Amino acid sequence: MSDSAKPPAAAPAAAPKKPRLAENDIDHELLKRKLGDRLLRIEVAFGQTVLHVAREHVLEVLRTLHDDGELSFRMLTDITAVDNLKREDFEPARRFKVVHIVYSLEHGKRLRLETAVPEQDPTCPSAAPIYKGAAWVEREVYDMFGIQFAGHPDLRRVLTPDYYEYHPLRKDYPLTGKGERDNFVRAEELA
Amino acid sequence: MGLEQMIPSLAGDGFFTTQVNRVIGWARKNSLWPYPFGTACCAIEMMATLNSRYDLSRFGAEVIRFSPRQSDLLIVSGRITLKMMPVLTEIYQQMGEPKWVISMGACASTGGVFNTYPQIQGVDQFIPVDVYIPGCPPRPESLIDALIKIQQIIDGQAERHEFTRPDRPAEAGVVEQARKN
Numbered sequence: 001m002s003d004s005a006k007p008p009a010a011a012p013a014a015a016p017k018k019p020r021l022a023e024n025d026i027d028h029e030l031l032k033r034k035l036g037d038r039l040l041r042i043e044v045a046f047g048q049t050v051l052h053v054a055r056e057h058v059l060e061v062l063r064t065l066h067d068d069g070e071l072s073f074r075m076l077t078d079i080t081a082v083d084n085l086k087r088e089d090f091e092p093a094r095r096f097k098v099v100h101i102v103y104s105l106e107h108g109k110r111l112r113l114e115t116a117v118p119e120q121d122p123t124c125p126s127a128a129p130i131y132k133g134a135a136w137v138e139r140e141v142y143d144m145f146g147i148q149f150a151g152h153p154d155l156r157r158v159l160t161p162d163y164y165e166y167h168p169l170r171k172d173y174p175l176t177g178k179g180e181r182d183n184f185v186r187a188e189e190l191a
Numbered sequence: 192m193g194l195e196q197m198i199p200s201l202a203g204d205g206f207f208t209t210q211v212n213r214v215i216g217w218a219r220k221n222s223l224w225p226y227p228f229g230t231a232c233c234a235i236e237m238m239a240t241l242n243s244r245y246d247l248s249r250f251g252a253e254v255i256r257f258s259p260r261q262s263d264l265l266i267v268s269g270r271i272t273l274k275m276m277p278v279l280t281e282i283y284q285q286m287g288e289p290k291w292v293i294s295m296g297a298c299a300s301t302g303g304v305f306n307t308y309p310q311i312q313g314v315d316q317f318i319p320v321d322v323y324i325p326g327c328p329p330r331p332e333s334l335i336d337a338l339i340k341i342q343q344i345i346d347g348q349a350e351r352h353e354f355t356r357p358d359r360p361a362e363a364g365v366v367e368q369a370r371k372n
Contacts, residue, residue, distance in 0.1 A: 173308070177307070190284060
């Protein structure tokens with residue numbers, strides 16, 4: 001009996017659907033109504049609602065999400081960034097992506113905000129006036145990606161030393177660095 | 192004490208001769224005061240070594256000092272990053288002579304698996320190291336073994352190796368100088 005005579009394998013049974021997390025069940029119409037044309041695009045990625053917002057509208061959108069009683073995203077979970085340099089569809093105008101993750105303690109909903117930041121002018125409005133906790137996480141994003149946060153109260157490096165010249169999580173920075181780790185004075189030379 | 196029976200010459204004339212080096216070394220090796228430079232999981236093993244199960248005080252080295260000025264054995268246990276290396280050098284400089292250094296574990300000795308921009312690829316590039324301990328992390332027995340080797344060096348039973356390092360490029364140390372300025 002040759003292999004070709006084998007009956008075709010039965011189609012695998014459909015994987016059981018994962019139950020949707022309640023925190024991801026967000027009324028998109030409500031968001032569209034509240035944010036209007038400041039919302040570029042709304043999508044669902046990995047079950048989580050993602051808002052795409054232009055850089056100049058980030059602060060207004062965050063203010064609305066924070067202050068509006070029906071939304072009340074009062075808690076800032078994190079701010080992080082993505083460097084798209086090595087992506088196939090890379091374009092310098094959208095090199096970085098700043099990601100805000102906010103949570104509504106009142107309604108138990110979570111939301112992600114994505115903002116494109118160009119290579120030439122890597123700045124983004126600081127969320128510190130709205131969320132006090134943003135100050136530290138924005139320092140980390142600045143340290144690792146070199147994205148300036150306009151209106152930040154104290155934008156200094158937080159992880160690497162103050163004299164460090166690079167932003168290590170940028171994709172054009174080599175993993176092993178540019179020789180900083182080998183560049184210290186030996187104990188016997190200092191003595 | 193029974194010492195008279197153990198040293199024959201004492202039993203007879205009541206005195207014996209030795210070298211000053213040996214007597215001082217004997218005292219030093221049995222009263223090492225370590226400075227624990229613990230930055231990672233190796234430090235957990237170091238703590239285990241100090242606990243009653245392994246009991247480093249059997250070797251006279253249980254008096255952990257958190258001031259470099261009071262200690263004579265530096266145990267570098269863990270990853271040293273580029274932000275930490277100047278601190279480590281300064282700690283080493285502040286220790287009074289004579290002093291010895293143990294580089295504990297793969298990270299302190301070679302950088303370990305972390306071949307990344309902040310990770311120092313071996314602290315021996317910048318401070319002299321007497322004994323290296325392999326392992327990730329090493330077991331407490333390894334640290335005890337390293338301590339015994341340090342004791343042998345102090346006692347003169349083992350040679351203290353001369354430190355030779357490869358030549359460095361002319362611009363070496365500029366980052367460190369920039370930090371100081």
